[in-house]
Structures are given as C-alpha cells and as structure tokens.
Amino acid sequence: MSSTKKSNHLLKMIASRSVQKSFRIELYAVLFCCMLTGCYQSESGQHEELQEVAIGVTSTYQGEAATYIAKERGFFELNGLNVTLKENPSGKISMRDLIDGVVQIAHVAETPVIYSIMDTSYFKGSGHPPFQIFADKIYSHDIQKIIGRRDHGITEAEDIVGKKVAIYQGTQLDYFFDSFLLEHQILNSEIEIVNMSPEKQIEAIKNGEIDVSVTWEPYSSYIQKELGENAVHIDTDLTYSTLWLSVALNSYASSHPDILAAYLESIKMAQDYIRENPSDAQEILARKTNVPLDVIESLWTEIDFELSLSERMLTLLEDQARWMIRNDLADTTIQNMEELINFGPMEQVHPIGITVVR
Template sequence: MIAIAFIGFRTWQQLRPPVSEPLSSLAIAVSLTPLSAPIIVAKEQGLFKKHGIAMTLKPVHGGVKSFQTLMSGEVDLATTSETVVMFNSFERDDFNVLTSFVESDNDVKLWSIDREISGSLAHALDNARVGIVASSASEYFFDSLLQLHDIPRERVEKVGYPPEALPKALLDEKVDVIAIWEPYGYQLLKQSNQPVHSLDSKGLHSLSFLLVSDRLLVNKQHQDMQRVVSALDDAVNFIHQHPERAKVQVSAYLDMSDDKLSWLWQDYLFRLSLNDSLLLRLKNQARWAQEAGLVEGSTPSFRHILNPGPLVEATQKVSLLE
C-alpha cells in the first residue's frame, strides 16, 4: 500500500503544472574571441534561462581583463585561459575554476609585416621588439618559441600591450612582431595594406579556455554554478549538433566574417572537462614563470583552485535524464 501511494504521489507530481521559480541573476565577463563560443551560444539559445539563470554578458578584451573584471566584483564569472589562472594563483586563492569548455592548439600565433618569420626564426627575431600581452597565453606562447628555437631571451625586447592594441602597434611599427590570439590576427589581416607573415606553430601550444568564479560565490550559490555549467553542457551539445547555426550566432556576436570563423573553428575542441591534463599544464607553466623570474614564491596548490563539484553534478544529472 505504501509503494502504491508513493507511485501515485509521483504521478501527481509529474502531471501538475511546473512551479515557476524566479531566475537567479548573474553576470559573466566574456573575452571577445571565438573561444567563448559556448558562452555566446548558451546566451543566444536561451540555455541559461532554461536552467534558471538570467545571465548578463559583459564583453571584454582578453582573459587578463576578464579575470580582473571578476576580481573587482563587477561580474560573478569570467572566461580566461589557464595561463592567466596560473599567474594569479601566485597572488591569490579566492577563486575557483569550474570547468574548461574549449581547447585549441592553434589559436595563439606569431605575426609580422616586415620580417619573414617562417624561415629562420632566430634570424627573424634578432634584436626584435615583440609585442605581447603580459602574464597571458601570449607571453607563454612566445617564450615557448624562444625555448624551442634556442633563442636567448636577451636577443629580443618584449613590449607589453593590451590585446586589442597589438595589431595597431605592429601596423604603426612600434613593434616588429606580435604574439596574439584570435580574432586579433584576423583583424591585422583586414587592416594591413601590406603582406602579413605568420608562423605555422600548430601543435606547439595547447590553450584551454576556462570558466572561473569567485570562491565565496561558489560556496554560497553552488546550485546556481551547477546550473551555469549545465547550460554550457547544453551549448556544447548544440555546437556539435548544429555547428552552422552556432557559427552564425558567434560570428554575429563577434562581428567576424563567416569564412574567417569557419577557418578558426576547425582548431577548436568543444567539451567540458576538469582533469589532470589541465593540472599538468598549470604546473608546467608555473615552472616556466618561475624560471623566467616572472613570479615569486613557491608553486601554488593548483588542485585547490579546481572545483569539479558543479561539473560533476551537472553531467551526472544529464546522464540520469538520458
């Protein structure tokens, strides 16, 4: 009798109209790059709202600015690269990485106008002024090139710029070479009246784009964080099932041509993950930053800032529904 009554109660629950709950309002700093595609698609497809989140997108230039916007309290979440996470981990531990949502091994590139960089890189970079975004994937990528080609750091001069200023710095001959991620390489190609050279460096540097939140917010609004990750999981599935529709939404948001986005899109692996591979990259980059004298102190406990809880709960919930 108890079992029958319980089944009847569950059936009644399923038949009654759903109770509408107020949406939780959150804001996310979104780096203006195709790597942010799952965030853009989740917003455009109404997936955040579907999971009970009224999400506001705050566009910013680059993961460094995105992280700074989060730490200043202007937003609740941010998109950024693992290099930015690594650098900030030496200074603070009041944030959490909730998930990685895309990876690419060809997003950051080296660009030049006057110097042919596809031949002897050591010769091309001799006494070069190189524009980089300090404490970002741009700087890590460039230093990895120097190490790979046995080029002493003293042979080049690194000049820091915000990401959006790098194409113009190269065009104005303030620097000879720039290391930058997309879509700024695309912008350079559009703006230059001269032939632009780029280095084929596919596979040299794998970049992950991460969803980061304030640690206190994760503790206070854990269910909301799980809902955000669930929306991203839906967005990744949408990208896989409807890539052309997803690209239309992303290209419109970023004001990028469909052809250029399609060319970049093939290098992206969209998936949610938070695994030991990311942990290893964080440790390797920390070792590089220490050896280069870019940070002080001992290696942070990166495992401490990775919070897989919302991701595990979101993906388990999906598995149960399926």
C-alpha cells in the first residue's frame, strides 16, 4: 500500500470509530512523520502545512478529556492542525484570552459566556469583538459539588451560615451556588465568601483555612478523598446541567471555517477514542489534571463526551441571562440566544448532534 493510500486508509478507520491495537503501530508511524515534517497528507494526497491554532483550555476540568486525548494521540495533526494548548485555571480566563487575541478557540462554560455579553464590566473595557458558540462538547448534570468539614460543625446546608466558603467567582459556580442558597433560603450576607481557584481550595480546606469548598469535578472528589471521614458532601436537589462550549470570534470563524471543522473532527475522533479506550483515556486525564487515577475512574460515568448544539444549551443560556437580570448583574440584554450560534462547523462534521429547533 502506498504512503498516500495508507494515510487515507488510517484516517477512514479512525473516523469510523475503529482505533484498534492492530494498526496502532501504523498510526503512530504516520503521526511521527507528521510531527517531524510539520505537514500532513490531505485527502487529495498533497502534502500540506499544518495550520497553527491556539486553544484555551481549563487544566482543572474533567470535561477537557477529549482535548487532551486529541493532542496526545495526534488527532489534531491528522486533521491538519498544529495545536497549542494554553492551560488556564478556568474558562473565564480562556474567554478573556479569546477576546484579547491570545487564543483562537476558547473552551468555556455557559456562565462566563453570559457574563461577557450582559455585563460590560466583566472584562476590562466595553465593546469587545463579537464571538460565537460553535459546539458543546459534553453532557453532565453532577459536576459541581459543595464539600464541608465535619469538624467545623458542618453536617447539612444550614450549617454553612457564618462559615468561610471558597468559590471561584466569575465562573459557572456563581450560578450553581446562588441557586443552592436560594434553595435553602440562605442569604449571601450570612456567609463569608472567599474567591479561590479549585487547586488552592484543596490545600485550604485540608488546612482548615476555609470551612466549605464550592468547586467542580474532579477536585470535589479529590477533596473528599483527602478529608476522608471528615468530608461532608452537602446535598442539593438541584439538577444543574453543565455545558462545555467551543467559542471563537466571529472574525476568525468567518475567515477560518476549515480550521473550526478540522478542530471538531479531531474532538469527535477523541470522543470516539474515549468510548473505545476508557482506561487509556482515564490515565491521560489523571496525568494532565494531576488528579489521582482512582478519583478519575470513580467519576468517569458522570460525563458523556458528545458533540452537540441542543435546545438544552439554549435553555440553560436563557436561564442564566434571566438570573443575571434578576440579580442586577446585567447592564445589557440579549434578544435571541440563537444568534450566538454558528451551526456551520457542526453541520459539516456531526449534523446529528444539532437538535436546536430552527
């Protein structure tokens, strides 16, 4: 088999969800050549330069599994991309990097997206360039958790009154925690809020510097493991779905539609790989997030890795927009959430994932 036919053959096998041990040696040989030469073999058989793209990712988030796998297993290169991952502590930093031109694609939850549109003070200066959502990469409804220290007198929700509560502000946790407080009729003024990243919360609650951690997986389970029997998971009746959106500036998307499609094809390959090779995917995520493997394994079924643009996404965005208005956090409004969405790349790569009624 010629090198051109072999490359095309491998691409088709991977795209059809058949990453198998029998041809991994061939796959890695092709990838190694790609990395050495800085080019890839297109469907036409022509050698083309890899296209550079920087992606803002959240290094502390389980939802990035497909991105790390696409990078480590060479799926980006197979689709003609030379990807640089800029690791940030949260999606809100990646969103700011997108607006500042540091990255071309940002991975971000729904709350920073709504903040950046409806609160002009969220990022310094007003009138930032318009952006668009072109994919959601996960489905989950149990990512955020609230963990307290039993020896600090916390056994149930009402016990957090008067306590020091750590939360990473400006992220999806704002909406989640505000809904939790409303559920239990607790006022913000009745607790001491500390703005703290998920990584810092681990040591802070271990050392007793804070009483309660409001964070996301895998760090909430990591905290529970570190505290052992002293950890209290404060239950909530909330069923809060989480989005993990792919966002680009309008100007970039209009001039680089091929890159957005290649990026989505790479993520889709990685999601297929996750389903077929869960053990390897878990090891990669544990290494990249610096979280123990047994913690990652215990959480694996809590996230479905699937590309989509759904009515669920629109509903959650609209709910959070109303939440901002209700809490006087907004200085502008959005008439139609669907105007934020670019359906083009998903229509090309994974049209079955589009369930928005248009």
